[in-house]
Amino acid sequence: MGSASREATVASRAALAGVGAKVDLTLAEQLFAAGRTIGGSLQLRTLLAEPAGDAAAKKAAIAAVFGSSLSATAVSLLETVTASRWSSVDDLLAGVEDLGLRAAAQSSNSSAVVIGELFAFGQTVTSNPELELAIGSKLGDPASKAALVDALVAGKVSGQSAAIIRHLVQQPRGRRIGRLVSDAAATVADQAGQVIATVTSAATLSAAQRTKLQKGLSARYGKPVTLNELIDPALVGGVRIAIGDDIIDGSIATKLAELRLQLAG
Structure with a gap:
């Protein structure tokens, strides 16, 4: 994602934050639908993604296409998204999708x-x-x-x-x-202010292991951690943890592989 798209993403998320209590699942679904409509029309996505495009023309297009089918809140958010400069059409579509995902998350109880x-x-x-x-x-x-x-x-x-x-x-x-x-x-x-840790282990973690792991990772990363658990018997024992670009590999399979390399050297 280019710098223009990063700035546009920040502006779009700020606009969603300003909506407050109006964020609900219906808004999320409307944003998703709008993203698909934009993505499915070459003329519309070209107009809205053009960095040097006329802001008034973009706003008029949003009103013409979505004014009668979406809520005023959804239309306003789309106007904010398309008023920003995006590095590519795909980045624009990703920006609309991002708002839909965040609206869905915000409307959820968990x-x-x-x-x-x-x-x-x-x-x-x-x-x-x-x-x-x-x-x-x-x-x-x-x-x-x-x-x-x-x-x-x-x-x-x-x-x-x-x-x-x-x-x-x-x-x-x-x-x-x-x-x-x-x-x-x-x-x-x-x-939700959380991070996801994908935890791969040879067998299902016990409740105690899961709790200990969550507490340790939450302390390390400074925010609540949600575990995505995967089972891979090939690991033999231990766990492999991936959080973003960070990999913490404590599996027995990896340790054995490292040992074999050391012996071969």
Whole structure:
């Protein structure tokens, strides 16, 4: 993301913060829908993403396309987003999606629940090749993908998670399902002032181990940590932890590999 897009992102998030109590799941869904509409129209996304474009023309386009279908709050946020300078069309779409994700997170009673549901959906899909193909195929119809998601998650996840997943599969922007849910979960966590630690272990952690790990990581990073737990028997023992770009690898498999390298040298 270029510097222009970073500045635009800051301005967009500030605008969302200014909405206050008006942030709800409906607003999130409207922002997601607007992002898909923009992404699906070459003329519209070219106009709105043009750095040197006329601000009045952009505002008029937003009013013409969305004025009768979206809330005044959603329209105002879109005007703020498109008034900023973005480095690329994809960055603009990412900016709209970011606001939708943050609105969904803010409207939830538990960001941790949403994060867990997103990762669980991702694991369900990636563990089933046929399902992953149906959802991830570039040739698939977005509406059909949304219907498939509804069939999979109806009554099983929160409204926030369902709205997020439904949007992501319709507008993946070149990302595979694993990346889609991890990006979305990271944004939800950030909105809640949390970070996500992906913890890979050879066996399921006990409640005591999980609590100890969360407390230790929260103290280290200065904010609450939500765990995304994965099982990989190949690790033999210990855990591998990934938080952002940080990797903490205490697995026995890694230690054995390091030892073999030392002996070989």
